Amino acid sequence: MGVRIAIPTFSFETSAGLMFNFILNKNLPIGAQAQLEGYIEFGIMSGYFWHQPQLPSVRELAAQLDISQATVSKAYENLKKKSLIYTLPGKGVFVHQPTLESERQQSIESLKGDFRSLIQRSRSLNIDPILFIHLFDEGVKPIKLDKKVAWVGNATRVNEKYIRELEKLVDIQPKIDNFSFDEFSSYSNKSDYGLILTIPHCVSKVEGMLSGTPILAPYLVPSPVVIQHLKEMKRNSKILMVSAYQNFIPVMMEGVNVYLNEDYEITSIFVDDLVSEMNRQTYDVIIYSSGCFDTIKKINLSESIVFEYDHIPAYEYLQGIAIPALYKMTCEHRAEKEK
Structure with a gap:
């Protein structure tokens, strides 16, 4: 299923002056709640919340993304269970920092x-x-x-x-x-x-x-190798993104958004579906998350450009x-x- 890179639905400025985008893409193989969780984890991983900014309120985020407050609340609750965010009564929701x-x-x-x-x-x-x-x-x-x-x-x-x-x-x-x-x-x-x-x-x-x-x-x-691959991507390439975890799909999509200069068609799947997807059609480029490394090694993907979407500190x-x-x-x- 082809996925066109989405336009940011809601953006807010962090205390460090960085613009952080919440993007909901109905074509991704995960729902709105999982996408929200993934984007916030992406923000934490990528340093957008390094200065511990306040996240948007449940009501504000739901209104801007045109989803229910219950969906946002569930996403926030799951992130709280992971101790990634916390609530200060009367002040709002913040990102956890050591x-x-x-x-x-x-x-x-x-x-x-x-x-x-x-x-x-x-x-x-x-x-x-x-x-x-x-x-x-x-x-x-x-x-x-x-x-x-x-x-x-x-x-x-x-x-x-x-x-x-x-x-x-x-x-x-x-x-x-x-x-x-x-x-x-x-x-x-x-x-x-x-x-x-x-x-x-x-x-x-x-x-x-x-x-x-x-x-x-x-x-x-993203590592210099990843950035180089993305910047050198040929126009109209058929791209397959493979992730081991559902909350990493938004991470990869946002990272690709930053460096691809053209409007590409992208398909996103979970690693368990990789073999059946490759039997169904071929791709010019395959980008996989680090959690897929062992599976990728076992599959013959010689007809495609294949690289790991890896990161460095x-x-x-x-x-x-x-x-x-x-x-x-x-x-x-x-x-x-x-x-």
Whole structure:
């Protein structure tokens, strides 16, 4: 079934000044409630809600999308059960954020103000602000961890990509450990870890396994390979999007919306239907979510351009939140030992 990329139905501006779109597409193989949940998870994963903005009210969202308030309420309730959002009585609905991130973000905003003042002062003294870049480069030193750090996610194969992106920016010794959720859940020495890294929409899952260990959840952006594939897509290509989970279909659709410059016909299916769909017709391009990786490997798709719709941690987050947190943790542990 062909799906034409939808026009955003309702947009609102986040506190970070980003426009976030709620898109309901009646041609997708999931209903309005699942699409709403998927789009909010997409926003969390992609950093639109990094500054913890307030979500639209149930009444406002239902009116703008021309759906029932009950549909919006059910979507919000499911997201609350996953601990992705929460309600403040009398104030509204907000996106959940790890405490460490919130504190770190407040510190960053304060430092930004100080740095702007420093730049203004340097200009008044006829000193080029480029000097500060060189000073920062000189200050980047290897991080020697006194307490272990782990990355916990859906699959160790995907986690390894995320860890490599962090290691491109700073040398970390010893290496960050890599766990799937199932592996970490059964791991008996979780208290050995001074910091856990995970993905934004899985924070509550990790919090349930821990007792006070700090968590960071870098928001994700499409990998350079994905962006290149989308930008180079030939006009009028027949595209098949394959997802392992229903709430990831809106994530993929929104990501494709950002980078495709033409009006393409797209078919969206679940991975369980892939074989029957390929027997029915052929596609020029197949885009699959990371959860489909094992299934895709077993199927001969040599006649199509095939690529994984994968993500990497955002550079801004790694530089502004994760690396400073690792430095701070190391310094605090060393200070404790010296007491």
